[in-house]
Amino acid sequence: MSQKRLSIAPMIDWTTADFRYFARLFNPNVVLYTEMISTGAILKGNRSRHLRFDDLEHPLVLQLGGADSSEMTKCAVIAQNEGFDEVNINVGCPSDRVQHNKIGACLMAEPKTVAELVKNMQSAVDIPVTVKHRIGIDHFDSYEFMRDFVATVASAGCQHFIVHARVAWLQGLSPKQNREIPPLRYDEVYRLKQEFPELNIEINGGIDSIDDIKSHLNHVDGVMIGRAFYHNPYLLAEANSLWDTSIPKRSEILAKLYPYLEAKVADGEVLATMARHYLGLFQGLTGARKWRQALSGKPKLTIEDIKQAADEVLALNPEA
Known part of the structure; x- marks a missing residue:
């Protein structure tokens, strides 16, 4: 596992500071993510409340929701100054609320916009800037669509992509349905890694066991798990076996x-x-x-x- 990565997905209302501290007690190696936090919440809201964390939580990634390059860059600088280890751009959330603000999965249709975000954010900070996205949106669901999105964003300097292996249906499905109804297409994420061996490709979606983790790590650089870790956090403890470290009671x-x-x-x-x-x-x-x-x-x-x-x-x- 020295070159591989296991992380807990950013989940609104779930991956709060109180859950993250709890999660870290199970496993010292897993990468933790905040909830998706909008640029407006950071720049205009209760910043100290939104960004609070305990030092025990490292490594810790701040996931940002936004599309304005200036605001996203300002938030990346704040994240670095606050001590976060990475910043992640949300290009995967399918909810109506974030679509209205041009946040989340709808940004897959604008790869040049995402590339500009990456370029400007990376020029302002030393910590990594990564992207979490879907394999497609609505009728833009071909492998080639995702490949071209990744190629465009990678050309701006992004080296790490977390891929939720489902298409996001922005019309007609709720966020909950978007986690269950579109079929998982793991093979396309594997293919992405094969075509871009120089990039770090992490897979997400429907993964809920240690055996699943091990299987995926034969094809990609990392695995991200969301609800399975939240509903059964002891799975985090069992995942210590991936690093040959002891499993706490x-x-x-x-x-x-x-x-x-x-x-x-x-x-x-x-x-x-x-x-x-x-x-x-x-x-x-x-x-x-x-x-x-x-x-x-x-x-x-x-x-x-x-x-x-x-x-x-x-x-x-x-x-x-």
Whole structure:
């Protein structure tokens, strides 16, 4: 795995700082991403809130949503100054909201615009600028369309592409349907790597097991996983086997999580809001449902409540 890469996909409302800290406790090697954050949120909103992270989270990538070259460049500089390790341009999100602002997958139809973003951003920062995109959009769904998009953006200096192996249907499908209905076409991502061996090509979409990861890494440089890691975070722990490093127990992860929770509660954070990210900790084990029930729907949730619920599940699963 020394030359390969495993990462957690940027997911709105999910890959928050509280989840990312939790994820890092499972695996020291996986690359973490923020949610997609728009340039407007950074330049005009609560920047410190949007960009907060713990030093433990490195390596950490800021995913940006935007199409204005000046604004994207300013945000790339801010990202570097704030300590992010990379900046990623979102060219994959299919939602109506981002299309209206010319953000996300609709930018695949404008490869020269994306190339200009890359060129200007890279000229202003030293950290890598990468692109996450689909294999196509709507009726522009041929391999040649994706190949030409990548070639144009690579000519501006981008060396790393994360490819969601589904076409995005911008008309007629919801974002959720766009994660499920268009068929996965992994072979086209493999072909992209074959035609551009000098580029780092990372694959994304429908990957949910260690065996899947290993299989894809025979063809590309990296694997990105989203919902599977979020709903079953212990898969992150099991992925340590890819680096021949030890796999932590859930009890060990909790022991490291509690001080973080205590510090955040002391800072005024709402524990119930943070706890939603931890519901999958015991996925597949006896007592997992009771754990989820104990953490859900309780505005007055306390750390003692979490400890008690965890102890009950751990008692049923001594090896966890």
